[in-house]
Amino acid sequence: MMRGTAKVLGACAAAAMLALTTPGTAQAAQGVLFIDRAPHQDPSGCYPLGDFAPSEVANFTDEVAFVWSGPSCDGRVTHPVLPGQVTVAHGRSIFIQ
Template identity: 60%
Template sequence: MRRTARRAGKALGAGAAAALLALATPAGTAQAADGVLSIDGTEHEDPSGCFPLGDFAPPKIANLTDGTAWIWSGPSCDGQVTQQIDPGTSAIGRGRSLYIE
């Protein structure tokens, strides 16, 4: 009888952990911006996520997407937002990384 109770308890604990994990997972998935993001002439079609901008000369960015690009002071889209590049505009990136979704 004790073995059956222990097994039932372990199964219940595993089920509860799986339920918590399912609730912690985001409901939707991230969607890429539609269009082209150009960083110093390199084109990224339907971009999504973080792009490094380098440490030296500020890059020319053309945001030809339907999403807003955010320039960050840190190299991994961390630190502070230093600039916003709206859809359909171009700018010189004054930061170390760019995030777009």
């Protein structure tokens, strides 16, 4: 009986410790990323760009955005868009942390 009680108490203690720990949060860029004048507040991840015409990108965030040649942020990086930069993006998608 003591062995079973110890196992139950150990499991409860482990569960309590897991419940009290907070997972790390992913950091999104702070600010606004405009893609063809559409605002994306505190963006994070991959966004599609125009399929046939270059897109206008305005990066008013605190992170560098990277234009990719592929549609799902795949292929190769064609160029970075620095914070505060407005550019015409010749690519299919853009990624920002």
